[in-house]
Amino acid sequence: MNNPSPIVDLFVKHLQDRCTADEVKQLLKHFEIEENEEILRHLIRAELDFTHQGEITNSKEDAALLKVKSALISKIKQNQEQPRVKRLSPISRWVSRCAVWLVLVCSTALLVDHFYTDIKDYFHPVKLLTATTKRGERKLLTLSDGTKIWLSPSSSLEYPDQLIGNLREVKLEGEAFFEVAKDKKHPFIIHSGRMDTRVVGTSFNIQSFKAQINSTVTVVTGIVKVSALRSSGRKPQEVILNPNQRSQLDSQSGTLTSINYPNAKQMLKRKDGILNYDGTPVQDVVADFSRYYKVPILIESKSKNCLCYGEFDTNRPVNILLEQLAAAINAKIIIQKEKYILKGGCEE
Template identity: 60%
Template sequence: MENQSAVIELFVKYLQNRCSHDEVKQLLKYFETENDEETLRHLINAELNVENQGSITNSKEDAVLLKIKSALIAEIRQANDQQPGKIRTLTPRLLKIVAFWLLMSVLAIVLFNNYMYNLKKGILQVKLSTIRTSQAELKKVILFDGTKIWLSPSSTLEFPDQLIGNFREIKLEGEAFFEVAKDKSHPFIIHSDHMDTRVVGTSFDVQSYKGQSHYKVTVVTGIVKVSGVNFAKGRDEGVTLHPNQQSQLDKQSGTLKSIEYPDAQLMLRRKDGILNYDSASVNDIVSDLSRYYNLQIDLESKSKSCLFSGEFDTKRPIEIVLKQLAAAINAKVIFQNGSYVLKGGCEE
């Protein structure tokens, strides 16, 4: 008890800039014994008015104590260098600097502990934001970690304003191109209906519109893990994608497969409204064009069975784009009752 009183008295004296050179040495010695060190922890917390948090128990406390010790030792050495062979009272300026760093170091740890405590107890307020793009609208979003997302038309993105737990998780319905900021400690996960896409830091495109028959993930750089639920087998399935590969998830069966996709770099242009296709279903292409132009485009059954390879710049008028598509599949474009219709094609 007597020793604890001595620790408290000396600590208060230190903060009041009244410690001599020998007293600073004595304060340093108190860090060497477990009981005295614990007393100092409580004193530091009390100084910060955080008694309700108790003593610091996080593993980072050792770094704080080491910083405090280093500051005290540096103070002693500086005093000895200035006055060799003499014991001097430390200057108020030095004492204030050491006290300042002592308090700031501990405050940082207390705030971190308080953050984790509130997170575990559900006290921390996390703001969830939702961004929706209308038809014909493209939007760029930058998340709290620096991740860049280019949201395609008719898409919805939901994301938090800060890190929650060990993962960076968001939800996507529709299509978006991602450039994920690297953070190996906190993987980035995109939830899309029955499909999850998991990465660390990479660039890729996700297509997950509700009306699509297949969800697709196309990788430009890095490594991406895609998983989905196989309804027929009643279990999760997963594939690992590398650059120039694409995963395709059949929404009806849940079957997931990966294919080679040599033109993955073209996805970089897709985020800017330039659409590239390689033997794609005309039905899927028309769905894209309807979203990008905010127009109704109808197809005859013959046109639906056609496949198309080529590129469209959605900055050009829709009439020109549809004529380009119609010429490729041997169809005709007709405008009637406020909408466009593709008639014929392929077999004719």
């Protein structure tokens, strides 16, 4: 295939009616080369889509292809005939030129940006990548716009290798801490289950595991909009979060709420594996531990009713953390056949 850039340049100039007589002939020659047909069809498909021509069928493409070719031939004939042109007065010429430049200024930037973005995507298509973490594994990802994402254990993130277009979108399953590069013109959106989080440049933590009852977004800096999808075509619920606030989506009721969360800065430690709890149910704490360690951790019924307070460093061995947890709730740790059992606590 020939280098596509000259074809794209000529086609855009043709749409803007800026082709010289020689360039019109060159573009027509490209139409006559079979291996260039795919490129030209894509250009025409892009133009049909840009002008909102409805569903783009093969017959529409064929008709448009013939129409462009006929227009080029017609231009060549007109150039060969060189018809006499009525001379305009200097004032008329000035008014005419102003009108042309006004149209070009208003439309050229949008048109060229549209086609070059579309063609760039065609010749260098966006690839969807997936990053996953196992138990006890964390990853730091840096996206093409400079956004940094700390992916927690037992999580996955689907993201494009190029963040182009009007929106920057990723999909999260699990937990991650985001530092989003600021770009007001291109909002950043994280899809996580039934929850969408939209920002332009901020830092926050998202927890959205399928097994969890609640999904949360905790804001450290900036402003975040969280939306919860609802069934039966109802309008999504939305909350706006400021720093030191958290949203919570109940997966059973579908209710989205927001609360003040003064300890939001603890999320900066959490991305490094240091977990802080302030009255968190022990079963949620153990669920966190289970993502960081490859050992079974069981809880007796009494322990499930306990609330946990304290800071735990998952970079340390699991037995040390469990002994710390047991001391915090007045429980005991029993080891049986390579599994840990949290027994008693709270009321005893």
